Every structure is written in C-alpha cells, then in structure tokens.
Amino acid sequence: MADPTARLVPNEPDVAARVIDGEAILINVATGVYYSLDPVGSAVWQLIEAGLTPDQIARRVSADCDVELQTAAPDVKRLLDELLAEGLVRGDASAAAAAKPGVPAACEGVCKCKYSPPTLNVYRDMQDLLALDPPMPGLGDVDWDAQDNSSQERA
Numbered sequence: 001m002a003d004p005t006a007r008l009v010p011n012e013p014d015v016a017a018r019v020i021d022g023e024a025i026l027i028n029v030a031t032g033v034y035y036s037l038d039p040v041g042s043a044v045w046q047l048i049e050a051g052l053t054p055d056q057i058a059r060r061v062s063a064d065c066d067v068e069l070q071t072a073a074p075d076v077k078r079l080l081d082e083l084l085a086e087g088l089v090r091g092d093a094s095a096a097a098a099a100k101p102g103v104p105a106a107c108e109g110v111c112k113c114k115y116s117p118p119t120l121n122v123y124r125d126m127q128d129l130l131a132l133d134p135p136m137p138g139l140g141d142v143d144w145d146a147q148d149n150s151s152q153e154r155a
Contacts (some may be wrong), residue, residue, distance in 0.1 A: 006054075007091070008083070009051075014087065015030060023037065023039035024044055028088060031087070035121060037121070039112075040061065043112075044057055057076050058073040061111050065111050065113065083120065094128065130150065
C-alpha cells in the first residue's frame with residue numbers, strides 16, 4: 001500500500017462481511033474463500049467500512065487499544081496489505097479525494113479489546129463448495145414460514 005492517506009473500501013459485491021461478537025467473518029464469493037478477523041482486526045474492518053484512511057485507522061486503534069502508534073501503525077498496514085492481496089478490499093480514488101483529516105466521532109471506541117496484532121485467518125477448505133453455490137449477500141433472510149404458507153394457499 002503506497003499511500004497511507006488513500007482510502008480502502010470493501011470489495012463489494014464480491015465480498016460479504018458481518019461482525020458478530022467482536023469477530024468479523026468475510027466471504028469472497030468470487031473465490032469461495034472465507035476469512036475471520038480477531039477483535040482488533042474486526043475493529044480495523046469496521047473502520048474501513050466507516051471510510052477511514054489507513055493513517056486514521058492506525059490512530060483510532062492506537063487510541064482505543066491504548067497502544068503506541070509506532071506499534072499499531074505497522075500492524076494495521078500489514079493487515080491492510082493482506083486484505084488487499086486477498087481481494088477483500090480495494091482502493092477507492094473517489095473516497096481518497098473526499099478524505100477529511102481527523103477521525104469521525106462515530107468511530108471512537110470501535111476497538112474495545114486488549115491490543116494484539118490484528119490477524120486475518122484464511123480458510124480455503126470450503127473454497128470448492130462455496131464456488132459451486134455461493135452465498136447471496138444481496139438477499140436478506142428468507143422467511144421460510146411465509147414461503148410454506150403461500151404454497152399451501154395455492155394448493
């Protein structure tokens with residue numbers, strides 16, 4: 001990653017992601033590979049989604065996790081490089097042009113855990129299965145009870 005002021009964005013629609021109980025679960029539906037991020041990595045993911053630059057992300061992690069910026073910044077950069085290499089995020093030139101200094105107040109306290117270097121776990125064991133039948137991130141939850149009732153009404 002050359003420019004620490006250039007924003008990254010989730011690589012939608014190829015990537016579906018959810019943060020559940022401090023862990024981010026990501027699926028690259030184009031490749032069938034799925035991933036998880038530990039609590040600090042999960043906070044980084046949420047800050048990416050919020051539109052922060054790599055510099056802003058490192059500063060927020062440093063402040064929230066009570067760790068020196070000199071420790072957090074290279075760890076955040078490494079994670080962002082891994083996310084880029086896996087195709088989970090991409091650079092967004094339009095967002096870089098709109099970048100504002102500072103960190104939005106809404107992003108304060110995102111990282112509510114003890115600091116440890118953020119970790120991206122990669123799981124390729126379901127790659128073939130997910131490539132055959134990828135999840136549909138654009139579809140909401142299906143109300144199967146409603147589906148059953150409508151099919152009974154037609155009968």
